[in-house]
Each structure stands twice: as structure tokens, then as C-alpha cells.
Amino acid sequence: MPRARTSPPRSCVAATRVQEEQRVLVILPDGPECVYAFLGAIWAGAVPVLVSTFLAPPDYLPFLRETRARAVVTTEAVGAALGADLRAALLAVGPGRSGSLWRAIEECPPAPEPFSTHPDDPAFWLYSSGTTGAPKAVIHRHRDIVHAVAAYGRHVLDLRPDDRAYATSKLFFAYGLGASLYFPLAAGASAVLSPEPFSAARTWTVLAEERPTLFFAVPSVYRALLEQAPRHAPQAVAGLRRVVSAGEALPPALFHAWQARFGQEILDGLGSTEALHIFLSNRPGACTPGSPGRPVPGYDVRVVDEGGVPVAAGTPGGLLVRGDSIAAGYWQRAEATRRTFRGEWLATGDQVVENADGSFQLLGRTDDMLKVSGQWVSPPEVEGVVATVDGVRECAVIGAADNDGVTEVVACIVCTADDHDDLRARVEHACGALPRFKRPKRIVLLESLPRTATGKIQRSALRARLGGTR
Structure with missing residues (x-):
């Protein structure tokens, strides 16, 4: 530097x-x-x-x-x-x-x-996004940035001195800190910093004026950019050689829409504040829509059952990751530290399935998984089906109690269709392809979905609003 x-x-x-x-x-x-x-x-x-x-x-x-x-x-x-x-x-x-x-x-x-x-000395703190509770202070060491640069920066971004990075996520987010600070600095490259809160119009202006080569955003940002793309949009993104998404799962429909409009792949990945940056990622020319990809070199992952025993590929389980960017723990959160930091492994709180080709399928957060009729339901799986229906802008699936106190699947939808009855009928028809216990029993239309500052859907807020369970 x-x-x-x-x-x-x-x-x-x-x-x-x-x-x-x-x-x-x-x-x-x-x-x-x-x-x-x-x-x-x-x-x-x-x-x-x-x-x-x-x-x-x-x-x-x-x-x-x-x-x-x-x-x-x-x-x-x-x-x-x-x-x-x-x-x-x-x-x-x-x-x-x-x-x-x-x-x-x-x-x-x-x-x-x-x-x-020393490499193990505390270097900086970041706060977790707090999607499942109060934000926690995450303690990172001096070695953590070095490892993230050597892993994701080298093997996915292929950082170059002439790169210009631009992220809509701010520096106080782990995602934004890497994208806008230590990745470009490590390569001797430059970064575009925008102090204003996100707006699609402002972002298109920055893309057109600054012509970055690396772009980092979350799925909700890509959706807004597509919906509000100006006439000069193709020229504004023409110089991008890496288009990255993280923060939450990128819907396949968004991947295909961006690719159809601009001819570019969005490299979806999975990371966390505790891991510092992305440890599962798609690669240029080898993207699997709907998947966060494969382990980034420098990280090992495991899928385990509730007892911590590794499971076979194709079997759902909790995700563990290890690598030298994993944080030391949480400040003044001893119990949470013991649950999350298990020796050299980090329990990410994600439920996943490893596919036969070594890529992973994200089923959702462990706290967001639903048990309906004694069987587990993955909210992203149901959301993916609902999202294919014309007129559905966004969807979040939660569990809520029916009149008898039994958990049922509820689809919360932000729509662009005027005929709500017709939309409900088409959603029900599309979900007919799902097993019966996974089909939404209720469809709730909302003006917007509650989100954290990082753009993640706050399912806890939806559950509180609708009297949800899990």
C-alpha cells in the first residue's frame, strides 16, 4: 500500500x-x-x-x-x-x-x-449484519486480509494493476471492504468510492463515468439496475471483466436476465463477515445459475449433520468452512463464539447440498429452514419456483402458524401485476410441480420486502408481521 x-x-x-x-x-x-x-x-x-x-x-x-x-x-x-x-x-x-x-x-x-x-494480532473489527439478531463484533487478525487476497483475489478476480473496482456495498461491510479497499490496493489498482446510499440512477452514472473493470453488488441491486437501465447501459458496463454477486442467493432468473441484456455472467458466491469474504464462488466461463459455485482455493468445506458428522454428496446438511481468513471470534459473545467457531472450522449457519460436480446448492439459513408435516422445506427452492411466474418481482418464503397452530408455507410476494387474483392462480399452478408439503398454503402480497442494510431479506421481520413460526 x-x-x-x-x-x-x-x-x-x-x-x-x-x-x-x-x-x-x-x-x-x-x-x-x-x-x-x-x-x-x-x-x-x-x-x-x-x-x-x-x-x-x-x-x-x-x-x-x-x-x-x-x-x-x-x-x-x-x-x-x-x-x-x-x-x-x-x-x-x-x-x-x-x-x-x-x-x-x-x-x-x-x-x-x-x-x-504478529499475523495473529487483532487488526480490525467488523459487525455482522444482524439478520438473526443483534449485530456481533467480529474480530479479524492481520493475516486474514492477506489470505483473502491470495485466495479470492487471485483465483477468482485475477487482480491486475489496471483494474478499477466499484462496489455498491459500503466499506463497513465485509463484502465492500474487500471489493473497494484491500483487493484493489493489493494489486496496485484503483477503486471508485461513492458515499451516497444506493440508487440505481446514481450507480448507472458512476458506471458510465468511471468505467470500472470489477463490479460488486447484491441481487437486489442487480434487479434494480435491470429495471432502471438507461439507453446507454450496455456501453456503461462494456468494460467490466468481473461482475460479482454475494450477500444472498442470486436467483437464476436474474443471472439469465443480466446475461441476456449485457452478455455478461454474474459470478455468484457465498461468504460471510466471519470468513471475511467469499469462500464459495462460480468461475468465469463456468457458472451454474442458482448455485454459489465451488470452494475457492485456500478454503476447505464440509457438509455435516446435526451431530457434526460429514454427510455424503447429495445429502442436505450444515456448511463448515476453514481457511486462514476466518475470524478469531466474537467480542464479548462467548457462547456464540463456541457455537460458530469450532476449532479450525467455521459453522456458517447455511444449509447446503453438495452436487455431483462439486458445486453446492444453497438451501437457506439454518434458522430459516421450515419443518412442515415432519419434512424439511428450503425457502430458496420454493422462491425459485415462484420467481418464474410473470408479474412476480420478489418473493420470500417463511413459515407461519395456521388457525390450529400448525406451521404452513407462506409466500410473501412483491408483484408488478395488476390482476392479483390471476397472479395468485398462476403462482399456485407453478407451485403444483412441488411436492405437496412444499407448496405455499398462503400467498401474501406486499409493497416491499424488509431488508437489512446489506440487502438481505429480513425473514424475522416477515415472521413477526405475519405471526410466523420458523
Whole structure:
């Protein structure tokens, strides 16, 4: 990484009297300041903690208390809102290049060398997306980024110095941090950082003006881009050599629609905050729509039953992964750490099936699997059938109790069709191809599906709204 860009923040962090391994809370939109704060803290031997910028200022107080941060790098507005509750040193960013962070950068001399660390020392924290509960602080070590670059960066992205990366996921997400920061930096490439929240129009503008070669997004973004594609869209994406999707399963219909429109494959993959980045991925020229692909070199995976015993290919089970980017554990979550980090293996919480060709089929999150009539139902399987019906824009399948308290399959649909009765009839007809216990007993039409900041469907919110079970 260029020292001219990373060493000035190091001196500023040291000026706040933050010591090695102490936390620095970073609450900044994507931009140079966020990059300088993150890399500068690591340069100083401190531990940056990236936090979502989508929260209201008072909502940052729990993060401040949990991390015990000795310094906070944020906007002047958030710093002012923290007010008397802020016991840590503050480096603030104002409009333009104003604020105490930029003054410190200009006044402090650069440090010649980074703090000497061990590969297993804590390097940074990220927060999990919280789809199944409160977000958890995930502790990553210095070796983790190195491994992710050597694995996914080399074998899937094939990083090059002339690459230009652009991600709609922000830096405080594990997915966005790799896409917009350490992957391009490791190759001597460049990245496009956009501080604004996602909008299809804004993204098309960036694609047209910046002409990236690597593009990272989530399935809901690809859907919005297809629906709001301008006339110049083919030219805007013509230079892309890698188009990546992660965060949740990419529906086959979206894969085919993008390929038909732009002639490009979307490389769907599976990763997690705990694994740092993608460990299952499709490869260019060898994509299987509806599958997250095969293990990325540098990672081993297993499919196990409820007792942790490996199962044969073709048998559903829980997914375990191991590799040198796996986090050390969760901060102050001993029980969750024991459940998730099993020796050298990470239990991802995904239910999968290994196919005969070595690729995997994602059945859903373990917590989202439904047991109906004594048999397991995979929500993505049912959603895939519903999504084939014209007029269905989005679908999420959950379990909800009927009048007798028995779990039934419910399809929650966002539709574009005007005739709702006709749509219901066509959905029922399409689902007739499924075994009877997998067919939705109820079809609920909604204006939108609740999602996390990462774009994942919040099934727990749907269950709460509809009186769901599992």
C-alpha cells in the first residue's frame, strides 16, 4: 500500500494517545477519510472498528460503549450528537477538507514505519449484519486480509494493476471492504468510492463515468439496475471483466436476465463477515445459475449433520468452512463464539447440498429452514419456483402458524401485476410441480420486502408481521 497515503493518519492516531491494540471507532461514509482512518489505525498498531453509517447519531452510543474505543473518527455532525457521552478522543471530518482529522493530517509528520505486529494480532473489527439478531463484533487478525487476497483475489478476480473496482456495498461491510479497499490496493489498482446510499440512477452514472473493470453488488441491486437501465447501459458496463454477486442467493432468473441484456455472467458466491469474504464462488466461463459455485482455493468445506458428522454428496446438511481468513471470534459473545467457531472450522449457519460436480446448492439459513408435516422445506427452492411466474418481482418464503397452530408455507410476494387474483392462480399452478408439503398454503402480497442494510431479506421481520413460526 502507498505509504504516502497511510502514514499521515498514523501520526494523527498517535496524537490522540491511542495505544497499540486499543480500538478506534470509525463512522464515516465511503471516501478518502474512511480509508485513511482504517489504514492509519492499523499502521499505528491500533484496531479500527468500522460501523454502519446508516444509523441515527444516538444509535452509535452502544457501539462506543461495547468497543471501549479510545478514539472516534466521524463526521462533525455525529461527533456533536455524541456530545457529553463521548469520552474518547475525537477526530472529526467536516465539509471539503475541513475538520480536526484533516488539520491533524496537515500538521503531523508522517511516520516512517508501521507498528510491528504478529499475523495473529487483532487488526480490525467488523459487525455482522444482524439478520438473526443483534449485530456481533467480529474480530479479524492481520493475516486474514492477506489470505483473502491470495485466495479470492487471485483465483477468482485475477487482480491486475489496471483494474478499477466499484462496489455498491459500503466499506463497513465485509463484502465492500474487500471489493473497494484491500483487493484493489493489493494489486496496485484503483477503486471508485461513492458515499451516497444506493440508487440505481446514481450507480448507472458512476458506471458510465468511471468505467470500472470489477463490479460488486447484491441481487437486489442487480434487479434494480435491470429495471432502471438507461439507453446507454450496455456501453456503461462494456468494460467490466468481473461482475460479482454475494450477500444472498442470486436467483437464476436474474443471472439469465443480466446475461441476456449485457452478455455478461454474474459470478455468484457465498461468504460471510466471519470468513471475511467469499469462500464459495462460480468461475468465469463456468457458472451454474442458482448455485454459489465451488470452494475457492485456500478454503476447505464440509457438509455435516446435526451431530457434526460429514454427510455424503447429495445429502442436505450444515456448511463448515476453514481457511486462514476466518475470524478469531466474537467480542464479548462467548457462547456464540463456541457455537460458530469450532476449532479450525467455521459453522456458517447455511444449509447446503453438495452436487455431483462439486458445486453446492444453497438451501437457506439454518434458522430459516421450515419443518412442515415432519419434512424439511428450503425457502430458496420454493422462491425459485415462484420467481418464474410473470408479474412476480420478489418473493420470500417463511413459515407461519395456521388457525390450529400448525406451521404452513407462506409466500410473501412483491408483484408488478395488476390482476392479483390471476397472479395468485398462476403462482399456485407453478407451485403444483412441488411436492405437496412444499407448496405455499398462503400467498401474501406486499409493497416491499424488509431488508437489512446489506440487502438481505429480513425473514424475522416477515415472521413477526405475519405471526410466523420458523
